Amino acid sequence: MSLLEILNNDMKQAMRNKEKDKLSVIRMIKASIQNEAIKLGKQELSEEEELTVLSREMKQRKDSLHEFDKAGREDLVEKLQQEIAVVELYAPKQLSEEEIAHIVKEAIVEVGATTKADMGKVMSALMPRVKGKADGSLVNKLVQQHLS
Structure with a gap:
């Protein structure tokens, strides 16, 4: 339906x-x-x-x-x-912060990101996975934390 x-x-x-x-x-x-x-x-x-x-x-x-x-x-x-x-x-069930952090780590490894300069690559790989299931600002904050 x-x-x-x-x-x-x-x-x-x-x-x-x-x-x-x-x-x-x-x-x-x-x-x-x-x-x-x-x-x-x-x-x-x-x-x-x-x-x-x-x-x-x-x-x-x-x-x-x-x-x-x-x-x-x-x-x-x-x-x-x-x-x-x-x-x-x-709306679909929202992901918890831990689940988002896990997906962020996977995306960072997948694109080989090491610095904040790679943030765009990480976000472009990440957003389709969490679209509608996570707040974009929270995802952004977690990516910044993991890349610093």
Whole structure:
């Protein structure tokens, strides 16, 4: 079952249960996926492309959450935390920091990196493996730690 089909089923269920907040987030995700398909000129997105859209939605919400938190807007922070929880239902399971560190070590060995100058090579080998499963800033931090 594709992500779009899952979203449609969950959207119907949210309507039946009168879960307005969840319904709103599902509609936003669904619209983002459909807009991406239109932009790419496709009928349906591949699983990887859907994952990219989900990652983008999650990143936008986390960035906004950080900004609202800094501004002391607790009302908006709470709303965004609920939205993030809904988006996480559709995202793949996130890797732990230990799992990411293990993958980072493998990538460093694979590309033969020794200094921070090799960071670009490591990141390009690494990101396809962890796409959607790990926060990019955490991956970046771990690569820097292992290359220093």
